Every structure is written in structure tokens, then in C-alpha cells.
Amino acid sequence: AQTVTQSQPEMSVQEAETVTLSCTYDTSESDYYLFWYKQPPSRQMILVIRQEAYKQQNATENRFSVNFQKAAKSFSLKISDSQLGDAAMYFCAYSPYGGGADGLTFGKGTHLIIQP
Amino acid sequence: NAGVTQTPKFQVLKTGQSMTLQCAQDMNHNSMYWYRQDPGMGLRLIYYSASEGTTDKGEVPNGYNVSRLNKREFSLRLESAAPSQTSVYFCASSRPPGGLYGYTFGSGTRLTVV
Numbered sequence: 726a727q728t729v730t731q732s733q734p735e736m737s738v739q740e741a742e743t744v745t746l747s748c749t750y751d752t753s754e755s756d757y758y759l760f761w762y763k764q765p766p767s768r769q770m771i772l773v774i775r776q777e778a779y780k781q782q783n784a785t786e787n788r789f790s791v792n793f794q795k796a797a798k799s800f801s802l803k804i805s806d807s808q809l810g811d812a813a814m815y816f817c818a819y820s821p822y823g824g825g826a827d828g829l830t831f832g833k834g835t836h837l838i839i840q841p
Numbered sequence: 842n843a844g845v846t847q848t849p850k851f852q853v854l855k856t857g858q859s860m861t862l863q864c865a866q867d868m869n870h871n872s873m874y875w876y877r878q879d880p881g882m883g884l885r886l887i888y889y890s891a892s893e894g895t896t897d898k899g900e901v902p903n904g905y906n907v908s909r910l911n912k913r914e915f916s917l918r919l920e921s922a923a924p925s926q927t928s929v930y931f932c933a934s935s936r937p938p939g940g941l942y943g944y945t946f947g948s949g950t951r952l953t954v955v
Contacts, residue, residue: 729883731883734881757940758938758940758941767948768929768948768949768951769946769948769949770884770931770933770946772943772944775940775943777940777941816883816884820938820939820940820944821938821940822938822940823937823938828872828874828886828889828899828933828935828939828944829874829884829886829933829939829944830886831876831883831884831885832883833881833882833883834881834883
């Protein structure tokens with residue numbers, strides 16, 4: 726079974742600074758998808774960014790980018806120019822290439838605090 | 842707006858009571874999922890349904906039953922609620938493969954069992 730590990734229960738960053746959230750995963754598959762989800766206090770799960778494992782290029786969405794290291798099974802999220810609205814729980818998640826019974830496997834999350 | 846609708850949003854149960862959490866999606870997705878979220882544990886898969894009439898156990902199925910009533914609806918039933926089932930429950934759906942087409946989540950149900 727796949728596992729996803731987020732080793733930072735909580736991170737704090739000054740507004741306008743850059744922060745990196747770490748994620749490692751374990752799988753025997755060669756093709757899969759990786760995600761970062763944001764969960765604000767409203768509880769809604771919001772997709773931040775997605776990476777296909779068969780693509781070597783790191784995904785980018787505005788201020789959010791990932792560092793995908795397939796051999797190391799590492800998938801970190803970098804948030805540039807942090808804003809107060811970025812404060813939330815962030816979850817790293819894995820999905821098998823063919824979908825299937827596992828759906829998404831989540832890490833335990835990182836609570837991101839933005840200091841004004 | 843199209844999406845995943847969960848009812849109720851909040852519920853308090855007494856130990857031993859039963860209830861059903863309802864989930865409906867209007868995106869014509871084949872796959873639907875139930876997750877529970879506990880503090881410090883992330884989201885864990887309870888049950889999954891690949892299509893109408895099929896269901897599969899996830900990581901934490903004990904104490905739950907599910908029904909895929911039709912393509913739109915996927916319900917989660919607690920037959921005899923226990924305090925350990927106090928959690929936030931999320932329903933999600935996807936067009937397989939979910940990794941390619943994305944997953945859509947409901948807004949969650951906060952359940953407290955006393």
C-alpha cells in the first residue's frame with residue numbers, strides 16, 4: 726500500500742516570505758499522480774497543484790510550485806510571497822495512475838501559519 | 842453550482858444510535874468515496890465505489906456500511922455509533938482516473954458521538 730509522510734506538523738512564515746512544505750511518499754508504481762490540497766478553517770478541500778509522475782517538469786500555479794524528485798520520492802510545495810490567505814492546513818496526497826480502489830492517500834497535514 | 846453535496850453539515854448522536862450520511866454529485870462521475878478526518882491523521886478512506894452497485898473497503902471500514910443507490914448518490918451508514926466515530930466526514934467523487942481528471946470534495950459533515 727502507498728504511504729504519504731508529511732514530517733512538519735506546523736510551519737510558520739512571515740508575510741511576503743517564501744516557505745517550503747515537505748512531503749515524501751512510498752510506492753512501487755512508476756506512474757501516479759501527486760497533489761497538494763489546502764484546507765482553510767471552512768473545511769473545504771481546495772486543490773492547490775497537481776503533478777503527473779511521468780512528467781519531469783515541475784508543476785507551477787502562480788505563487789505555488791513543486792519540487793518533484795521521483796527517485797527520492799519527494800514532493801515539496803513552495804509558496805512564494807506568502808499571503809495571510811495562505812494560512813491553512815496543507816495536505817499532500819497520492820493517487821494511482823489507473824484510479825482504482827485506493828482513491829487518494831493523504832499525509833497527516835502541515836498547519837501553515839502566516840505571521841503579519 | 843455543480844459539485845458534491847453532503848447532508849447534514851453537523852450532527853450529534855448518542856452512543857448506540859444510528860444515522861446515514863447522504864452524498865450526491867451532479868457531475869456524472871463514476872467513482873465516489875467516503876473519507877474521515879481526525880486531528881493529526883489527515884483524511885483516511887472508509888469506502889469507495891467505482892460504479893453503481895459496487896463498493897470496496899478502504900483503510901478504515903469497520904463500523905460503517907455504504908450504499909451506492911445510483912450513479913449520483915453514495916450514502917454512509919453508522920448502525921451503532923461509538924465515540925471513536927466522532928470525526929469530520931468527507932464525500933468525494935471523480936471521473937476515473939481521478940488523478941487525471943481530478944477529485945471533487947463535499948463540504949464535510951462534523952459528527953459528534955457522545
